[in-house]
Amino acid sequence: MREKLKARGYSCTLVNARFVKPLDTDMIDRLCRSHKLIVTLEENVLRGGMGMCATRYIHEHHPEIHVIQVALPDAYVEHGNVSLLREMLGIDSDSVIKRIFTEYLDPYDSHGNMKIQNSFDCPNSTEKERQDP
Secondary structure, eight states: OHHHHHHTTOOOOOOOOOOSSSOOHHHHHHHHHHOSEEEEEEEEESTTSHHHHHHHHHHHHOTTSEEEEEEEOSSOOOOSOHHHHHHHHTOSHHHHHHHIIIIIISOBOTTSOBSOSSTTSOTTOOHHHHHOO
């Protein structure tokens, strides 16, 4: 994924965060000082995973940073060809790059509304829907 983004002219940093605990907050702080977007990617469910822990920390300490979390759904996943399963689940490099372009590089829908305010919002909600219950 990093090489594909670099080929398109985007600079990115790859960090292998092997552990959820202890969360490497020093590394996250360093990344947040030099990046506007943090993408967490894990072959694990989102709830309770590294991405959720990192996102919570970033939102508390660096609210200006946009976070995209990529993880498995909390549901049964069939066994099979790993490449096909990653694509089906949206965790392959092309799917993640598409999310980056859709959610971050082009954060507005065709009506000019923000698609996503932060990583905890529903991807299909708009600012108006959040204000008018």
